[in-house]
Amino acid sequence: MKTEKLELVCPAGTPAALRAAVDAGADTVYCGFRDATNARNFPGLNFSREELGEGIEYARSHGSKVLVALNTYPEAGNPDPWHKAVEDAADLGAHALIMADLGLLAYAAEKRPDTRRHLSVQASASNPDAINYYKNTFDVKRVVLPRVLTVPEIAALNREIDVETEVFVFGGLCVMAEGRCSLSSYATGQSPNMNGVCSPASHVRYEDKGNKMVSKLGDFTINSFKESEAAGYPTLCKGRFVTQDKASYLFEDPTSLNAAQYLPELMEAGVTALKIEGRQRGKAYIAQVVAAFRKAADAAANGEAVPPLGLERITEGQRETTGAYNKRWQ
Amino acid sequence: MTSHKKGPVAPLSPVLLAGIAARPLPHKLLQPAFNAAIKQMHRQHPDVFDRLKSVNSPRFLIDPVDLPFSFVMDTLAEDPTLEIVDSDTDERELYTQAAIRGPLLLLIELLEGRIDGDALFFSRDLVVEGDTEAVLALRNAVDGADIDVHNDLLAFFGPLAKPADLAAQAAGNIFKRFTRDLETLSRATLAPLQRKCDAQAATIEELETTVNALKKQVRRRSGKTA
Numbered sequence: 001m002k003t004e005k006l007e008l009v010c011p012a013g014t015p016a017a018l019r020a021a022v023d024a025g026a027d028t029v030y031c032g033f034r035d036a037t038n039a040r041n042f043p044g045l046n047f048s049r050e051e052l053g054e055g056i057e058y059a060r061s062h063g064s065k066v067l068v069a070l071n072t073y074p075e076a077g078n079p080d081p082w083h084k085a086v087e088d089a090a091d092l093g094a095h096a097l098i099m100a101d102l103g104l105l106a107y108a109a110e111k112r113p114d115t116r117r118h119l120s121v122q123a124s125a126s127n128p129d130a131i132n133y134y135k136n137t138f139d140v141k142r143v144v145l146p147r148v149l150t151v152p153e154i155a156a157l158n159r160e161i162d163v164e165t166e167v168f169v170f171g172g173l174c175v176m177a178e179g180r181c182s183l184s185s186y187a188t189g190q191s192p193n194m195n196g197v198c199s200p201a202s203h204v205r206y207e208d209k210g211n212k213m214v215s216k217l218g219d220f221t222i223n224s225f226k227e228s229e230a231a232g233y234p235t236l237c238k239g240r241f242v243t244q245d246k247a248s249y250l251f252e253d254p255t256s257l258n259a260a261q262y263l264p265e266l267m268e269a270g271v272t273a274l275k276i277e278g279r280q281r282g283k284a285y286i287a288q289v290v291a292a293f294r295k296a297a298d299a300a301a302n303g304e305a306v307p308p309l310g311l312e313r314i315t316e317g318q319r320e321t322t323g324a325y326n327k328r329w330q
Numbered sequence: 331m332t333s334h335k336k337g338p339v340a341p342l343s344p345v346l347l348a349g350i351a352a353r354p355l356p357h358k359l360l361q362p363a364f365n366a367a368i369k370q371m372h373r374q375h376p377d378v379f380d381r382l383k384s385v386n387s388p389r390f391l392i393d394p395v396d397l398p399f400s401f402v403m404d405t406l407a408e409d410p411t412l413e414i415v416d417s418d419t420d421e422r423e424l425y426t427q428a429a430i431r432g433p434l435l436l437l438i439e440l441l442e443g444r445i446d447g448d449a450l451f452f453s454r455d456l457v458v459e460g461d462t463e464a465v466l467a468l469r470n471a472v473d474g475a476d477i478d479v480h481n482d483l484l485a486f487f488g489p490l491a492k493p494a495d496l497a498a499q500a501a502g503n504i505f506k507r508f509t510r511d512l513e514t515l516s517r518a519t520l521a522p523l524q525r526k527c528d529a530q531a532a533t534i535e536e537l538e539t540t541v542n543a544l545k546k547q548v549r550r551r552s553g554k555t556a
Contacts, residue, residue, distance in 0.1 A: 014474030044381045044470030201463035231452050282473045285446035314449040
């Protein structure tokens with residue numbers, strides 16, 4: 001069924017970024033606690049309990065909602081930090097909890113049934129059977145779809161499920177194995193799935209080698225940028241590796257998703273919400289991207305052409321892609 | 331000159347020219363002003379330094395590439411310091427955990443959260459070295475703090491804040507005009523070079539197209555003979 005108006009779901013890594021997102025027109029802001037319970041567990045980032053409470057109040061007073069990401073997988077034998085995060089987020093008045101782990105979903109459904117549950121992209125649910133299972137078992141209200149589906153595939157999926165869908169439209173891309181990627185674990189012993197951090201900064205080094213900058217992750221040299229070449233994040237999936245005497249991006253180019261042009265089609269496909277990636281980015285980025293997508297979503301809702309967003313300068317590698325929305329492979 | 335500095339090339343700006351003009355002066359004369367500035371920042375934004383405790387309150391080299399000196403910032407939550415160091419100082423003797431290098435105005439915009447640090451890093455306008463975790467923690471701490479250099483420093487002047495504000499605004503206007511003039515001068519100076527570069531880029535593009543066409547022909551022929 002066609003969506004009349006798309007909900008804009010925006011990231012915030014700090015209280016200042018949350019305010020910036022709300023002020024720029026976010027319908028909804030998602031954020032996490034300052035620990036391993038969320039997949040952006042970076043130093044100096046995220047919210048204390050007190051900050052989250054103030055953030056929820058600020059959002060509410062401006063007509064916006066706050067979602068709390070608890071989207072890592074609890075450690076075996078140590079579920080307490082995740083359970084406490086469920087309880088605290090619900091007590092503070094979060095509109096919904098974004099989770100991936102079956103056990104945590106079960107806990108939240110049983111203990112805090114009145115707080116909405118969203119299925120994180122980390123669960124990688126991309127077919128009707130999987131999504132309906134989460135819906136029927138844990139009464140999940142929304143699923144964040146992995147970045148592997150074309151627009152027609154999303155439309156077909158929406159016809160077979162009775163759950164809201166949220167899709168990524170802007171920001172960093174993973175190599176489409178969300179919740180299952182072990183590259184960061186392999187290089188550093190830490191991963192987004194368990195520790196909430198991909199390629200942790202504590203394992204990243206940049207070295208000035210005269211006319212080039214070399215980035216290293218753990219013991220691996222993963223890239224080398226010439227003087228004027230745009231750089232990307234120091235993740236293994238975006239590393240440049242030498243095969244057959246030629247250095248190239250084997251997994252994925254350093255580039256950002258920008259699916260603004262597909263907003264009218266995503267509305268036709270029955271998508272409920274648009275997600276902007278980037279809780280690790282600064283408040284200036286948040287303000288600029290949210291304002292641009294606010295205009296784009298409003299234009300799409302009014303049946304007008306989506307305006308150019310002018311976000312190239314702030315994208316990873318200073319390049320954009322429409323990702324899987326326009327993929328021509330199986 | 332400051333051209334020997336590491337990091338991004340300093341842009342032609344009033345900051346660069348002021349730095350060159352100030353080079354003969356002993357930079358330590360400015361130290362009391364920076365002592366006052368860091369104390370003021372500590373008073374206004376103690377949370378920045380509190381957040382850095384989680385990464386053991388690192389010591390940073392802050393290097394404005396368009397000035398003939400740098401800063402060493404010690405982020406101890408109780409008593410942070412900002413010390414001027416000469417560009418010729420051996421950086422290994424500064425015992426900093428990380429270095430952040432970029433043009434002064436970009437560093438100030440970053441401090442105020444008016445520009446995104448990752449975007450500056452992608453465009454190579456900002457260079458970081460050393461302990462990346464410390465740099466990330468600092469970036470996140472200042473980005474979350476709503477720092478406003480102008481207003482924060484004005485608060486330091488107490489009852490003299492209003493005249494200080496007027497003086498700062500006048501200086502700001504002169505600075506903006508001078509920046510525009512320098513940009514015009516820079517465009518005029520570089521125009522002949524730019525034309526040459528554009529012509530060379532067009533020739534290279536033509537050659538690439540020819541080479542690609544030839545490669546295709548070779549591939550087709552070798553396919554036929556195989």
